[in-house]
Amino acid sequence: MLIEHRGQRPVVPESAYVAPSATLCGAVVLGEGARVLHGAVLTAEDGEVRIGADTVVMENALVRGRARHPAVIGDAVLIGPHAHVNGATVEDEVFVATGASLFPGSVAGSGAELRINSVLHVNSKLAPGTAVPIGWVAAGDPARLFAPDQQDELWEVQRGLDFPGTVYGVSRDTPMRDVMARQSAYYSSHRDDRILGGDGDGEAG
DSSP states (O other): OEEEBTTBOOEEOTTOEEOTTOEEESSEEEOTTOEEOTTOEEEESSSOEEEOTTOEEOTTOEEEEOSSSOEEEOSSOEEOTTOEEESOEEOTTOEEOTTOEEOTTOEEOTTOEEOTTOEEOTTOEEOTTOEEOTTOEEETTTTEEEOTTOHHHHHHHHGGGOHHHHHHSSOTTSOHHHHHHHHHHHHGGGGGOEEOOOOSSEEOO
16 A cells, blocks of 8 residues: 655665565665565654665564654665664665564664564664664664673663653653654654555555
8 A cells, every 4th residue: 555644755766576465655666586475564753764675574563663763774674573663764685584673773783683572772872783682672882782681781871872762752751642743743643645546656645
């Protein structure tokens, strides 16, 4: 499904493929030979999603772009099933495994690997060629690797990365009711979305 959002339409080159059950919403641009498989969602909120050449976004993955944090995916990247790439930069030839998550402002350097259910935290920079083990968290600039049982050590780094400010634009002590009122208003722009009838050749529509 191709959707116009905030007046922006997905761009799908003739050499790319988008599965019938995938969704491209807003300012999403696919590179040559890109593949977006069933159930994947690429949504450009008030920013962009850019997918490089010969990159594959697998089933049920989510790629989200924001104004302050576009999602920029390089060439020859694999975004695995159920992966979550939110406002991150993924350089060329990165492997993002099943269930891995990358948060706004993060950068995965060329040739890095984020293995199953691993996390690259907000505003964290993973050096090229680094592998994040299964279930581990990479946090900081440059990113350090933390095992699941290192929560205290992780928090010492994570606290300064400002997750609520980066993702929601609020301070850590903001009540959840206020956070969600802001989020509801932010996503209300989807009420004006328009489903396009494009066939995937060139600019949708």
